[in-house]
Amino acid sequence: MSTSGSENHTNYLNDGYGVKSWLLTTDHKRIAILYMISITLFFMIGGFFALVIRLTLLSPNGTLVSADTYNKMFTMHGVTMIFFFLIPSIPAVLGNFLVPMMIGARDLAFPKLNLLSWYIYVLGGIFTLSAMVLGGVDTGWTFYTPLSSGYSHTNVVPTVIGVFIVGFSSILTGLNFIVTIHKMRAPGLTWFRLPLFIWAHYATSVIQVLGTPVIAVTLALVGFERITGVGIFDPNIGGDPILFQHLFWFYSHPAVYIMVLPSMGIVSEVVTCFSQRKLFGYRQMAFASMAIAVFGFLVWGHHMFVSGQSVYAGMAFSALSFLVAIPSAVKVFNWTATLYKGTIRFNTPMLYAFGFIGLFTIGGLTGIVLATLPVDVHVHDTYFVIAHFHYIMVGGAVMGYMAGLHFWWPKITGKLYPEGLAKFSALTLFVGFNLTFFPQFILGYLGMPRRYHIYPPEFQVLNVLSTAGASILGLGYIIPFFYFMWSLRKGKVAGNNPWNAKGLEWLTPSPPPTFNFDKTPVVTEEAYAYPEEDLAGG
Amino acid sequence: MTGHTISRNRYFLIFAALIVLLVLTISMAYVDLGPFNIIIALTIAIIKAVLVILYFMHVRYSSRVTWVFVSAGFFWLLIMFTLTMSDIVTRFSF
Numbered sequence: 001m002s003t004s005g006s007e008n009h010t011n012y013l014n015d016g017y018g019v020k021s022w023l024l025t026t027d028h029k030r031i032a033i034l035y036m037i038s039i040t041l042f043f044m045i046g047g048f049f050a051l052v053i054r055l056t057l058l059s060p061n062g063t064l065v066s067a068d069t070y071n072k073m074f075t076m077h078g079v080t081m082i083f084f085f086l087i088p089s090i091p092a093v094l095g096n097f098l099v100p101m102m103i104g105a106r107d108l109a110f111p112k113l114n115l116l117s118w119y120i121y122v123l124g125g126i127f128t129l130s131a132m133v134l135g136g137v138d139t140g141w142t143f144y145t146p147l148s149s150g151y152s153h154t155n156v157v158p159t160v161i162g163v164f165i166v167g168f169s170s171i172l173t174g175l176n177f178i179v180t181i182h183k184m185r186a187p188g189l190t191w192f193r194l195p196l197f198i199w200a201h202y203a204t205s206v207i208q209v210l211g212t213p214v215i216a217v218t219l220a221l222v223g224f225e226r227i228t229g230v231g232i233f234d235p236n237i238g239g240d241p242i243l244f245q246h247l248f249w250f251y252s253h254p255a256v257y258i259m260v261l262p263s264m265g266i267v268s269e270v271v272t273c274f275s276q277r278k279l280f281g282y283r284q285m286a287f288a289s290m291a292i293a294v295f296g297f298l299v300w301g302h303h304m305f306v307s308g309q310s311v312y313a314g315m316a317f318s319a320l321s322f323l324v325a326i327p328s329a330v331k332v333f334n335w336t337a338t339l340y341k342g343t344i345r346f347n348t349p350m351l352y353a354f355g356f357i358g359l360f361t362i363g364g365l366t367g368i369v370l371a372t373l374p375v376d377v378h379v380h381d382t383y384f385v386i387a388h389f390h391y392i393m394v395g396g397a398v399m400g401y402m403a404g405l406h407f408w409w410p411k412i413t414g415k416l417y418p419e420g421l422a423k424f425s426a427l428t429l430f431v432g433f434n435l436t437f438f439p440q441f442i443l444g445y446l447g448m449p450r451r452y453h454i455y456p457p458e459f460q461v462l463n464v465l466s467t468a469g470a471s472i473l474g475l476g477y478i479i480p481f482f483y484f485m486w487s488l489r490k491g492k493v494a495g496n497n498p499w500n501a502k503g504l505e506w507l508t509p510s511p512p513p514t515f516n517f518d519k520t521p522v523v524t525e526e527a528y529a530y531p532e533e534d535l536a537g538g
Numbered sequence: 539m540t541g542h543t544i545s546r547n548r549y550f551l552i553f554a555a556l557i558v559l560l561v562l563t564i565s566m567a568y569v570d571l572g573p574f575n576i577i578i579a580l581t582i583a584i585i586k587a588v589l590v591i592l593y594f595m596h597v598r599y600s601s602r603v604t605w606v607f608v609s610a611g612f613f614w615l616l617i618m619f620t621l622t623m624s625d626i627v628t629r630f631s632f
Contacts, residue, residue, distance in 0.1 A: 316624055
C-alpha cells in the first residue's frame with residue numbers, strides 16, 4: 001500500500017479539472033464534495049430563515065414580519081434544515097467520502113446511482129426553492145392535514161413534490177451503503193472489525209430504505225387530496241387527519257436517528273483517536289446502533305399524545321419510547337468509559353465530540369420527559385419541545401458533523417485547518433448554542449407556545465437571551481466556513497495521518513488517489529487497535 | 539442473485555395468474571359480502587404482490603441476505619399497520 005505523503009501525487013482532486021469532470025463524476029469522493037457544497041448552501045438558506053425568526057421574537061409584539069410571513073419563515077426553516085441539510089449531511093457528505101475508504105473499497109457498489117442521488121437531491125431542492133421564491137409555504141414542516149391538504153393557500157404542492165423527490169436521493173444513498181458494506185469489505189474486515197462509523201451508517205441506511213418510502217407516499221397522498229378532492233386525510237370528505245400524523249411520524253421520528261446515528265459514529269471515531277484508547281464495549285456499541293434503528297420505528301405516537309390519538313395507544317407509545325433511552329445511554333456511558341486513563345488531546349474534533357456527548361445527553365433526557373404522557377400534555381407544542389429537538393439535532397447531529405468535518409478535513413483536502421482558531425470557534429459555537437436554546441426550555445415550561453410571532457411581555461428577557469445566543473451561534477458557524485476556505489490555499493500540508501488515528505482511510509495519501517488504495521488492504525486487527533496501557537496498576 | 543434463470547413459460551404463467559386475480563378483484567367488487575369484501579380484496583392483493591416479488595423481482599432465487607431484507611420490508615410494514623391500528627381500533631372506546 002502506498003504511504004506517500006506528498007501532496008503532488010495524483011489524487012481525486014487533481015484528476016481532471018473541468019466542470020464536466022465534476023458534474024459527470026462517479027467518484028464517491030467527488031460526489032461527497034458536490035453534496036457538501038449543496039448542503040452548505042441549504043444550511044445558509046435555512047439559517048437565514050432562523051435569523052428572521054429570532055429577530056422577530058426580540059420583541060413581544062412581533063413587529064419585524066407579519067404573522068403570515070412568520071408562519072412561512074418557521075416552515076421553510078424546518079423544511080430546509082431537515083430535508084435538505086440534516087438528513088443528507090453526514091451520510092451524503094462524510095458517509096459518501098468515507099464508507100468505501102473505511103472498508104478498503106475502491107468506490108461504492110453503485111457509483112452511477114450515487115451520482116444520480118445527487119442529481120435527484122438537486123432536482124428536489126429546485127422544486128422546494130421554487131416554492132420559496134414563489135411566496136413560500138406556511139403549514140409547518142410537519143405538513144399537518146387538513147391545513148396542508150385543503151386550507152393553506154400557499155405553495156404546498158411544489159414543496160411536497162420537492163420533499164418527495166429528495167427522499168429518493170436518500171433511499172439511493174442508503175441502498176448503496178447497505179450493498180457496499182455487505183459486499184465490498186476488504187479481506188479480513190469482518191463485521192465485528194468494522195469501525196463504528198460504518199455500523200452507524202449501516203443502521204442509518206436501514207432507516208433510510210425502510211422509512212423514506214412511507215413519507216414519500218404520504219406526501220403524495222396530500223398532493224393527491226389537494227388536487228382531486230378525494231378524501232384521505234380531510235374529515236369533511238371522509239378522511240382521517242390523525243392517519244396523516246401516523247404515516248408522517250412513522251418516517252419522521254426515525255428520521256431523527258438518520259440525523260443523529262451517523263454523528264454517534266463520528267464521535268466513536270474521534271473519542272478513540274484523541275484518547276488513543278480502544279473503544280469500551282465495541283460490540284455493545286454496534287448492537288446499540290442497530291437497536292436505535294429498530295426501536296426508533298416503535299415510538300412515533302409520542303408526537304401525537306394530544307392530537308386525538310387513542311389514550312391507550314398513547315400509553316403504549318409512551319412506554320415504548322423509553323426503550324430508545326437504553327441504547328442511547330449505552331453509547332454515552334461507553335464513550336465516557338473509553339476516556340478512562342486515555343491520553344486525551346483536546347483538538348478541535350474532540351471538543352466537538354465532547355460537545356456532542358453533553359448536549360445529546362441533555363436532549364436525550366428531556367426526550368424522556370416529553371415521552372412521559374402526562375408531562376407531555378403540559379409541554380406539548382411549547383418551546384420546551386423546540387429546545388429538546390434542537391439539543392438533539394443541532395447539539396447532537398450538527399456538532400457531530402462539525403467534529404467529523406474537522407477530523408477528516410485533512411484527509412479530504414490534504415490540508416490542515418488553523419487549530420487555535422478552530423478551537424475558539426468550537427467554544428463559541430458551544431456557548432452560543434446553549435445561550436440560544438437553554439432559555440427555550442424555561443420558556444416552554446412556563447407555557448410559551450411554538451409557532452407564534454407574538455408572546456406575553458414577561459417572556460421577553462428569555463427571548464432576547466435566546467436571540468443573543470443565536471448571533472453567537474451564527475458566528476460559530478461563519479468562522480469555520482472562512483478558515484476552511486483559507487486552509488485550501490494556505491493550510492499546512494496534512495500528511496497521511498495527522499492525528500495518529502487507526503482506520504484504513506488513514507493509510508492512504510491525503511487527498512486520496514482516485515481509487516483510494518493502490519493495493520487492496522488486508523485487515524489483520526480489530527477496530528481501534530490503539531496500544532493499550534496496563535490499567536491494572538490503578 | 540445466484541444467476542438462476544426463470545423460463546419464459548414461467549413468466550407467462552405468473553402473468554396469466556396475475557390477470558386472473560385482477561379479474562377476480564374486479565368481479566368481487568360487484569358482489570356485496572359486507573366486511574368480507576375488503577378481506578378478500580386484500581388477500582388477492584397480497585397474493586399478487588407475493589407473485590411479483592418472488593418471480594418478477596427474482597427473490598425466490600436470490601441469496602439469503604436478499605430474503606432477510608425483503609422480510610424486513612414486510613416486518614416494517616407490519617409494525618406500521620399494528621401500531622397505527624392500536625390507535626384506530628381503540629380511539630373511541632373510552
